[in-house]
Amino acid sequence: MNKSAQLTDKQKDVFKFIYKRIKQSQLPPTVREIAAQFGFSSTGTVRDYLHALVEKGYIRVSANKSRAIEIIKENLFQIPILGRVQAGLPTLAVEEIEGYLDLDSLVFSDSNTFALRVRGDSMNGAGIFPDDLVLVKRQAVAQTGEIVVALIRDEATVKYLRKRGRHYFLEPANPQYEPIPVNEDVVLIGKVISVIRKLN
Amino acid sequence: MNKSAQLTDKQKDVFKFIYKRIKQSQLPPTVREIAAQFGFSSTGTVRDYLHALVEKGYIRVSANKSRAIEIIKENLFQIPILGRVQAGLPTLAVEEIEGYLDLDSLVFSDSNTFALRVRGDSMNGAGIFPDDLVLVKRQAVAQTGEIVVALIRDEATVKYLRKRGRHYFLEPANPQYEPIPVNEDVVLIGKVISVIRKLN
DNA sequence: AATGTTACCACCCATAAGTGTGGATGTCAA
DNA sequence: TTGACATCCACACTTATGGGTGGTAACATT
Numbered sequence: 437m438n439k440s441a442q443l444t445d446k447q448k449d450v451f452k453f454i455y456k457r458i459k460q461s462q463l464p465p466t467v468r469e470i471a472a473q474f475g476f477s478s479t480g481t482v483r484d485y486l487h488a489l490v491e492k493g494y495i496r497v498s499a500n501k502s503r504a505i506e507i508i509k510e511n512l513f514q515i516p517i518l519g520r521v522q523a524g525l526p527t528l529a530v531e532e533i534e535g536y537l538d539l540d541s542l543v544f545s546d547s548n549t550f551a552l553r554v555r556g557d558s559m560n561g562a563g564i565f566p567d568d569l570v571l572v573k574r575q576a577v578a579q580t581g582e583i584v585v586a587l588i589r590d591e592a593t594v595k596y597l598r599k600r601g602r603h604y605f606l607e608p609a610n611p612q613y614e615p616i617p618v619n620e621d622v623v624l625i626g627k628v629i630s631v632i633r634k635l636n
Numbered sequence: 637m638n639k640s641a642q643l644t645d646k647q648k649d650v651f652k653f654i655y656k657r658i659k660q661s662q663l664p665p666t667v668r669e670i671a672a673q674f675g676f677s678s679t680g681t682v683r684d685y686l687h688a689l690v691e692k693g694y695i696r697v698s699a700n701k702s703r704a705i706e707i708i709k710e711n712l713f714q715i716p717i718l719g720r721v722q723a724g725l726p727t728l729a730v731e732e733i734e735g736y737l738d739l740d741s742l743v744f745s746d747s748n749t750f751a752l753r754v755r756g757d758s759m760n761g762a763g764i765f766p767d768d769l770v771l772v773k774r775q776a777v778a779q780t781g782e783i784v785v786a787l788i789r790d791e792a793t794v795k796y797l798r799k800r801g802r803h804y805f806l807e808p809a810n811p812q813y814e815p816i817p818v819n820e821d822v823v824l825i826g827k828v829i830s831v832i833r834k835l836n
Numbered sequence: 837a838a839t840g841t842t843a844c845c846a847c848c849c850a851t852a853a854g855t856g857t858g859g860a861t862g863t864c865a866a
Numbered sequence: 867t868t869g870a871c872a873t874c875c876a877c878a879c880t881t882a883t884g885g886g887t888g889g890t891a892a893c894a895t896t
Contacts, residue, residue: 447842461706462658462664463706480844480846480887481845484842488841497884500851501852502852502853502884520750582835630834631833667853667854668853676873678874679853680855680857680877681873681874682876683856684872688872701854702852839894840893841894842892842894843894848896849885850885852881853880854881855881856879856880858877859875861874862872862884863871864872866868
């Protein structure tokens with residue numbers, strides 16, 4: 437297991453294909469499917485590639501099992517988070533990489549997560565704008581201070597959950613709107629775990 | 637495809653097993669693995685189950701392909717975007733699904749995309765807060781009105797690119813800060829294509 | 837000059853795995 | 867009581883699939 441082993445461009449292509457297949461279709465490719473993808477006429481070629489990927493610690497394969505390819509290194513397709521950007525682009529200064537944006541945790545979260553398109557500007561103050569997407573984790577309870585999604589008579593709203601005295605309120609982050617008391621008309625759906633805005 | 641078809645208890649067990657295997661190990665089981673799991677001595681039994689699950693719309697199988705069992709309904713790479721949320725949770729009303737949040741382009745984006753941790757509150761007005769992550773597509777030119785990342789003497793800032801008269805400015809979205817004229821000290825790095833905020 | 841790595845090939849083989857045939861038994865509703 | 871359906875079986879067949887052997891060629895490193 438060569439730790440510092442880097443992949444060649446072609447090996448990276450093969451790995452990318454396998455990675456994508458596993459993540460997207462949940463069905464790892466067979467050696468022949470890989471061969472077809474890249475135009476290899478021999479399965480032996482693919483075996484060589486798989487062997488290289490195993491050696492370099494990117495995948496694991498089980499002997500004599502069809503499609504038994506596991507991804508070991510996940511980092512490759514994560515997006516580096518830069519804490520600071522320096523001159524000397526376009527190469528990233530590795531030292532500046534603060535971590536990796538793990539989109540897997542967003543994309544491959546369980547089925548209790550969904551995205552909701554935001555309507556209205558009642559949460560402007562929290563940086564949640566109309567047409568933003570909020571990722572919602574479905575749960576029946578939430579803590580005060582969290583941003584939650586609640587149903588008010590079949591209407592979904594995104595608000596802060598706050599407590600005043602003994603009563604709970606759904607509070608907007610825009611002073612133009614009024615807090616809404618939590619009563620039997622209000623059904624908590626879940627809490628907002630992420631905000632995503634796509635521009636352009 | 638019988639839509640209202642409900643699963644029997646045993647069929648549910650088989651489905652659960654397949655579901656778990658796909659979710660957990662990323663490797664769908666073979667018919668013989670399913671047989672082994674439930675103690676069936678014939679692969680034909682498994683075929684009957686798979687057939688039932690297909691008929692009832694729970695899975696999809698490809699002919700003559702090993703392990704080619706797909707779970708229907710859930711696209712793991714996409715998160716459903718709900719335009720409206722209705723009562724009757726926890727099942728999602730399919731009719732309300734507005735589309736799918738496609739993070740594929742992010743996960744497999746080329747190396748010219750990176751994430752930048754935002755510092756300071758100069759873009760509060762645009763819903764970009766401190767500690768937010770902005771996804772940046774590296775490019776040397778941008779259009780006015782776009783949110784860009786620029787280097788000002790080795791310091792990275794996120795600002796609007798605006799034009800006033802014949803001059804370009806980097807404009808904050810917070811009136812407490814002053815616009816910065818674009819001159820030779822300013823290097824455009826790229827434009828912001830997405831804003832991501834993780835809560836909790 | 838020797839060695840190692842990468843990047844391919846053809847060909848073959850054993851077995852893993854999906855599918856087909858033809859049953860058997862039991863349940864439940866028409 | 868007929869028929870549809872669910873739940874099993876044995877056994878055979880076909881195809882899919884991983885792996886082996888033994889090459890060739892280019893290229894960089896030692």
